[in-house]
Amino acid sequence: MTPQADEPQLRLQGTLSIDVLDEESGMAEVELLDAATGQGHSFELPARWLPDAAEGLAYEVTVRADGVAFTPLVGGARILREHNKQTLLEFSDEHEPGEQAGAKG
Known part of the structure; x- marks a missing residue:
């Protein structure tokens, strides 16, 4: 066995925030x-998987070979809110001139 095979492969999945409990x-x-x-991504999962689960709390999600870890993350909910605000600011449903299908210029 190689030394790498014995080490758990950690991979940060992201930041998770509880919207509704x-x-x-x-x-x-x-x-x-x-x-x-x-x-x-929004979805549901059992609240018992999350330590001290309460609305507005956030967690760092880490995926390992032996499972998924949810670590409480101070300020994580604020990070998600700021990301969502920036996404909304960048969103536009208007097309730039010349980008419309069939536009002649």
């Missing part, structure tokens, strides 16, 4: 900001 179902609606792509 449903006490009744035990599920958390979360948003994940993918570290590799900068894309945001």
Whole structure:
């Protein structure tokens, strides 16, 4: 076996923030900001997977060969909010002149 094979392969997946915590179902609606792509993804997962789960808390998500780790991240929710604000500022549904399909110039 090579020394590398014995070492756990860590990979930062991103920053996860709890948007809504449903006490009744035990599920958390979360948003994940993918570290590799900068894309945001929303989904649900069991709240019991997250240490001290509460709305607005954030976690650093690390993927390893033996599983996924959720580490509380101070200020992580603010990072996600700032990313979302920047995404909205950069968004435009208007086409630049000459970019419209069939535009003649």
